[in-house]
Amino acid sequence: MVVFAVALYFFPYLVVAAGKSAFNASEFLIWALFATGLNLLWGHTGDLSFGHGMFFGWGAYTAGLVSRQVAFVPFDLLAGTVVAMLVAFPLAKVIVRRARGIYFSMITLAIGEMFFFIAFRMTSVTGGENGLGDIRLGTLGGIELASRANFYYLTATVTFLAVLVAWRIIRSPFGQVCRSIQQNRARVPFLGFDTVRYRERAFVYSAGLCGLAGGMSAFLFRHVAAETLRWTTTGQAVLITMLGGLNSFFGPAAGAVFVKFLETSLNPVTKYWPAVVGAIFAVFVLVAPSGLAGLTVRARSLVRRRPAAPVAS
Amino acid sequence: MGAPVLLAAGQGGATQLFDLFLNGVILGGIYVLLALGLNVILGLIGVINFAHAAFYMLGAYLAYSFAPQIGFLPAVVAAAVVVGILGMAMETSVIRPLYKRIPEHALLLTFGLTLVAEQAVRYHWGDYALNFAPPSFLAGGLSLGEFRFPTYRLFVVGVTVLVVGAVWLLLNKTRLGLVIRAGVLDAEMVGAMGINVPLAFTLTFGLGSLLAGLGGAMVGPVAGLNPDMANSIIILAFVVVVIGGLGSFWGSIVGGLLVGVFRSVLVYWWSPATELVPFFLMAGLLLVRPRGLFGVEGVFE
Numbered sequence: 001m002v003v004f005a006v007a008l009y010f011f012p013y014l015v016v017a018a019g020k021s022a023f024n025a026s027e028f029l030i031w032a033l034f035a036t037g038l039n040l041l042w043g044h045t046g047d048l049s050f051g052h053g054m055f056f057g058w059g060a061y062t063a064g065l066v067s068r069q070v071a072f073v074p075f076d077l078l079a080g081t082v083v084a085m086l087v088a089f090p091l092a093k094v095i096v097r098r099a100r101g102i103y104f105s106m107i108t109l110a111i112g113e114m115f116f117f118i119a120f121r122m123t124s125v126t127g128g129e130n131g132l133g134d135i136r137l138g139t140l141g142g143i144e145l146a147s148r149a150n151f152y153y154l155t156a157t158v159t160f161l162a163v164l165v166a167w168r169i170i171r172s173p174f175g176q177v178c179r180s181i182q183q184n185r186a187r188v189p190f191l192g193f194d195t196v197r198y199r200e201r202a203f204v205y206s207a208g209l210c211g212l213a214g215g216m217s218a219f220l221f222r223h224v225a226a227e228t229l230r231w232t233t234t235g236q237a238v239l240i241t242m243l244g245g246l247n248s249f250f251g252p253a254a255g256a257v258f259v260k261f262l263e264t265s266l267n268p269v270t271k272y273w274p275a276v277v278g279a280i281f282a283v284f285v286l287v288a289p290s291g292l293a294g295l296t297v298r299a300r301s302l303v304r305r306r307p308a309a310p311v312a313s
Numbered sequence: 314m315g316a317p318v319l320l321a322a323g324q325g326g327a328t329q330l331f332d333l334f335l336n337g338v339i340l341g342g343i344y345v346l347l348a349l350g351l352n353v354i355l356g357l358i359g360v361i362n363f364a365h366a367a368f369y370m371l372g373a374y375l376a377y378s379f380a381p382q383i384g385f386l387p388a389v390v391a392a393a394v395v396v397g398i399l400g401m402a403m404e405t406s407v408i409r410p411l412y413k414r415i416p417e418h419a420l421l422l423t424f425g426l427t428l429v430a431e432q433a434v435r436y437h438w439g440d441y442a443l444n445f446a447p448p449s450f451l452a453g454g455l456s457l458g459e460f461r462f463p464t465y466r467l468f469v470v471g472v473t474v475l476v477v478g479a480v481w482l483l484l485n486k487t488r489l490g491l492v493i494r495a496g497v498l499d500a501e502m503v504g505a506m507g508i509n510v511p512l513a514f515t516l517t518f519g520l521g522s523l524l525a526g527l528g529g530a531m532v533g534p535v536a537g538l539n540p541d542m543a544n545s546i547i548i549l550a551f552v553v554v555v556i557g558g559l560g561s562f563w564g565s566i567v568g569g570l571l572v573g574v575f576r577s578v579l580v581y582w583w584s585p586a587t588e589l590v591p592f593f594l595m596a597g598l599l600l601v602r603p604r605g606l607f608g609v610e611g612v613f614e
Contacts, residue, residue, distance in 0.1 A: 048417050048420075094600070098599060098603040099599075099603065101416065102355075102361055102416055102417075102420075102559070103555065103559070103603075103604070105361070105417070105420070106361075106551045106552075106554070106555050107555065107595075107599065109548060109551060110548060110551065110552050110555070110591075110592050110595055110596075111592065111596070113548045113592065114589060114592035114593075114596075117585070117588040117589055117592075118589070120588075121585050121588070231548060232544060235424060238421065238424075239421070239424070239425070242421055272432040272435065272436055274428045274429075274431070274432050275428060275429045275431075275432030275433065275436075277428065278424075278425040278426065278427070278428025278429040278432070279425065279428075279429050280425075281421070281424075281425035281428070282407070282422050282425035282426055282429070285411075285418055285421050285422040285425065286407060286410065286411075286422065289414065289418060
């Protein structure tokens, strides 16, 4: 965690040295947080949600709308997170008990898409097709947040705190049970655990983290598009999580930086960059399903000439 | 977005409702073709083929490109066959190595390939919507009393019925169908009987893709073509499959028609219905029947 904090501090220098801006650095971090949130559910509990863009979107819209009344970023972000969790709670109650595996993915996908259409049509609240603008950043204890560097440090602080929370959740007894559900869903109930309750809680926590990431993105772009709720957003996060390394804690964050860096680099070169990202992704699924994290483990064991630690895929 | 607007010029209440109903049946027919292909692949192979909608889109674009050269009907057939072959190529090259892994991997792989396919379509055919006029012999309408049926839509309904019938015969009355149905129950045992299961898988994948390609090839003249058509239809195809029940033949048909008719007819009273109804339908149904209309407990869980 200390290493992570130090890395966050130096990260923007690296990004700028690589020819990107502090704005990009913030963007990368937001996606890192989104992927970490998704991984909490998918990687650590085993439920692949294809609708987490809805929580990202709920967080973004809430934070954006609240900022018009109270231009105090921490409060707005908190509001976004809480609302995302409030939306997730009844959904978790309805979906988790009924659906697992592929059904779970498809149902979350459809519900996310439903919210997308609602946001797209409710122009009076969300701005509909034009998206939500007029998001107020304000200042924080006298610090001007409109500055990109200052905004980066805000993003870094929020990401650090959120990741710390996620870390604590996964290391807790609760997280242990979640991990065992992911590894062997049938056996956990024999140990006396009600798996549904654990999966529901993981769903809500994960939604909160994604909502927080959404709130940050609202402030970064000063704009929320209805497309953030669409399944294509979730698809990106799923892709990033997989590429980084499912099950591994920091893998998805690394995946976010990798994919978003690739994306911002390819974007000016060719407008067909999603094809490159898609192809790389497909290759990863085929030959390295445990992602960047898995590759690191393999590389390390090669260097040390020891058998690779088993990486669950 | 998503919803092809099929509204004919507004007439009186009853006539308009009937028009909407007919549109719903046509839309439903396209969904049936899509969902059937998706479901056949899912049922036998246990693979959620995200690229299914990409095949649908390719079918539409290929038919559009073939039609000026070889005529409309041959173009539809050729597009469907080419897409079917593409599906088989995809299965043998990249899907097959994933059978031993968790089902999510195949879903993710095909998702990556969908991104590639979408960009390929944008690259070759452009970013903008294309118009695909129905052929002249299908362009008119048939009048029956005060109702008027556009010929092309009747054609779509007719082809759908024929194809669904053919697929049913194939699955229930042929040796290949027997192997496929047995494979759904226990692929390993079927293999032990000396039957070439991988080949049956490849053929099934080809059949499913062919159905998607056919649906796409026929939808062009009704709804036009655009590079986003795969992204907007895939969710509906999933919804139809979930409503009908994973792996269920009749489920795909009932689900497809139900979604098509509901989303078309309810527009009469409430215009956002066309986008939201499929999801409400699905959510409501799943509360009562978590595995869809014809789904069976314990499959794909």
